[in-house]
Amino acid sequence: MLKVYNTLTRKKEEFVPQEPGKVGMYVCGVTPYNYPHIGNARPFVTWDVIKRYLRNRGFEVKHIQNFTDMDDKIIKAANTEGVSWETITERYIEGYFKSIDALNVQRADLYPKVTEHIPDIINMVQRIIDNGFGYVIDGDVYFSVEKFPEYGKLSGRKLEDMQAGARVEVDSRKHNPMDFALWKSAKPGEPFWESPWGKGRPGWHIECSTMSLKYLGETFDFHGGGSDLIFPHHENEIAQSQCCCGDYKSFAQYWLHNGFITIDNEKMSKSLNNFITVPDILKQYPGEVVRFFILRTHYRSPLDFSEERIKEAQAGLLRLKNAFELGNEILEKAGNTEKDTQLEEIAEKAMADFYEAMDDDFNTALAIGFMFTLSKEINTYANNVINKGTDFDAVHFGKLMQVYKDMAAVIGIFESSLEMPEADDGEGISPEEIEALIAERAEAKKNKNWGRADEIRDSLKAQGIILEDSAAGTKWKKA
RNA sequence: GGUGACAUCGCCAAGUGGUAAGGCCAAGGUCUGCAAAACCUUUAUUCCCCAGUUCGAAUCUGGGUGUCACCUCCA
Structure with a gap:
């Protein structure tokens, strides 16, 4: 039974899909005005695993993720560089895709953009006004939070408490300081679209309500993103969507929020300027290592980033991968058909x-722990076969390896090389040359010419090639 | 000021009432010509502190201390 922690109810609940066997999920995407940092990457890796797991368990998953490609920050970036807003958004949308591809994140089913849904947004804003929840002032449209009795239910705040703490200069035209913009009138020189309220553009929040409604319907299963979106973004989405559709039970049923990635225990954020971008970290570590680093911790816990911890992740991932390769190696051997019931038990367990x-709120940290346990079984069994030439149950060992592979597929590892991309630039030694040197070294070893054998090994090591001897011969891999 | 989260081995981390998973690092051993990889062994009578509930608590309650976050753009 799958249980998920629902921010809305503050407890773990059994997951019951709206439609049996199907899952609709909406994940808040990025505002493309900059390259994603690893804190941005966390929700995308997290939801990628959630999606992989749900599909593994047989659900038909529809995953929608937006691009908020019209926003103050984009306009500002365009003005600073003296280019069009389209130039900015195109560049960073491409950067976004490059980053998540490197992290082995599978693509969503659809990436709707705000600027391609202006008529839908206008229509929704109009419906909210018609229902009595929105009001127009000088070309701006605001949502009236006091009209929605459930306002604050997601973030657990009371309107009164928030008013007490409000400290930004309040637009005095608003009925309530917490009222937020559904539609913003255009200032001179800003991009705009025609609307019933004049030239303007959508406010932040409305795009997610509109696009989730359009592609997933009034009621769907999952909605998620980082914890900082709980308020005001998701709170406001709930208000808009429920007041548009006139049913307080509609909209997303399960709200999942990931914790932050911190640096020196402080939230990594663009405004604090203490972030590390995904493209930068990928210059030093393979995407799969970064991914593994993220998944070693439960998605709701804070995760502190440091060089040391990413190295730890790398060492651990290498261990898992070594077992995977060792296991595959003996699968190439014939084996026998004698049934090894112990292997079967290990695989099932x-x-x-x-x-x-994974059923317990997608506990990847625990799940990965079980992968380590299984890797030990694989290593022990395979080493025994290789070193002692023992006969083995090929069928059941194959099944055990399949289990290991299935786990890896959910976590999303072993799917790409752990080598750094630049190592493949065609520079350095070719596989043929390596093989030739290994053959020469084998000959030297045969003649007990240890000096020459070690010389070859050391020289290859200096070029980033690691040799591993075993009873079955010598293997090589890149460091 | 309001609201919420977290505090478990040197480091990371799982564990929400039944007697502390796992990983990294370290030490010793096995294997090896030597390595590497792998395997074995060792490493928290103890889970921030105090009090309470209970036959029993890291897990529940109350209080304290510390750290972080949200209330403003933020994943």
């Missing part, structure tokens, strides 16, 4: 443990 962990 591992799968059950893994599912149990």
